[in-house]
Amino acid sequence: MRLVIIGAGFAGMYAALSAARLRDIRGATPKELEIALVAPEPTLVVRPRLYEPKPETLTAPLADVLKSIDVVYVQGSAETIDTNSRAVTIVTREGTKKQLSYDRLVVATGSRLFRPNIPGLSEHGFSVDQLADAVALDKHLHSLASRPASNGRDTVVVAGGGFTGIEAATEMPARLRAILGKDAKPRVVIVDRSKAVAPDMGSDSRPVIEDALKKLGIETRVGAGVESLEGSGVLLSTGEHIETETVIWAAGMRAAPLTTQIPAERDKLGRLLVDRDLRVPGVAGVFATGDAARAACDDAGNYALMSCQHALRMGAFAGNNAAAELLGVPTKPYHQVAYATCLDLGEAGAIFTLGWERKLRLVGDEAKKTKQQINTVWIYPPRAERAAALASADPEHVSEL
Structure with a gap:
């Protein structure tokens, strides 16, 4: 069996970690359940920090983390998805094409700036x-x-x-x-x-x-x-x-174009509508997560935003659930009741709010310290040590601020 994850952003990274965690818990081997992550580079771009100076330094390597948890890295860009034959066509760095079949697919292709x-x-x-x-x-x-x-x-x-x-x-x-x-x-x-x-x-x-x-x-x-x-x-x-x-x-985001290849309903931002397990209804074997998905966070009418805070946790649930279906164990409905906003204000500090109503909790230097902790520690990949990496990906505990 093979689980394929497209994308090495926050959602894709945690989908891989969480799927590997469940595989480990269930005692399955990498030969029994192969987990493959497809991305142009085995690197996490720390996108929430790209407004800062020296953006070329704002990346984190993933190769060692993926290797430590027995996730296969497939270098290339996903060009097409055939949901009937359950195959992804990948274009390599050299321009050659190859097909990768899947039993379950997690679409974690992120978003792009909308340029009118x-x-x-x-x-x-x-x-x-x-x-x-x-x-x-x-x-x-x-x-x-x-x-x-x-x-x-x-x-x-x-x-x-x-x-x-x-x-x-x-x-x-x-x-x-x-x-x-x-x-x-x-x-x-x-x-x-x-x-x-x-x-x-x-x-x-x-x-x-x-x-x-x-x-x-x-x-x-x-x-x-x-x-x-x-x-x-x-x-x-x-x-x-x-x-x-x-x-x-800096005016508006849309889901990455690859989502249009999934024959399913999308919202006005191009995100695939998903159920509470992050499956794409009507498309067998396909899950969507992160900025590629419109997912309900709770029963109060709140939906995940295009943010790393939601992508981390959504990725963990999507990876867990895709692996759960292949391993024959129950899935876990995605939920993310807690919500926080931490907005950098440059030399003027920052603000930190809690709840969907965004109640102000911290301002100035105190909020700035929290922002720096989020930006430099919380959203970075776990260390490349198997037990620690797998332990970090429990979907019930990822990014629940």
């Missing part, structure tokens, strides 16, 4: 979505130091006032001063079509966020969108033109 057809966006826009995007932005920012001082050089426009946009924007003043000199006076502008930045954060947190933006000198343009970009500036829907050489697009 705005004139100039593809040519002149940057992002912190994928590792290559963040590296390109970092190189661009460092190239600014060789250019003459000007309003355009010293101005950054961030399109999107949600979590990613705020973290990218609040980190930017310090990043630019480190590059342009401590006496530099960078200008950062957040543009969002909503009536306020952080529209989902609620009345507790929004004043703290707005105060942090003011403290950092970050301007906002709410009720406005980006109409077009060029190398020297951006035009807003209000008619305002902002002179800038750096526009960071």
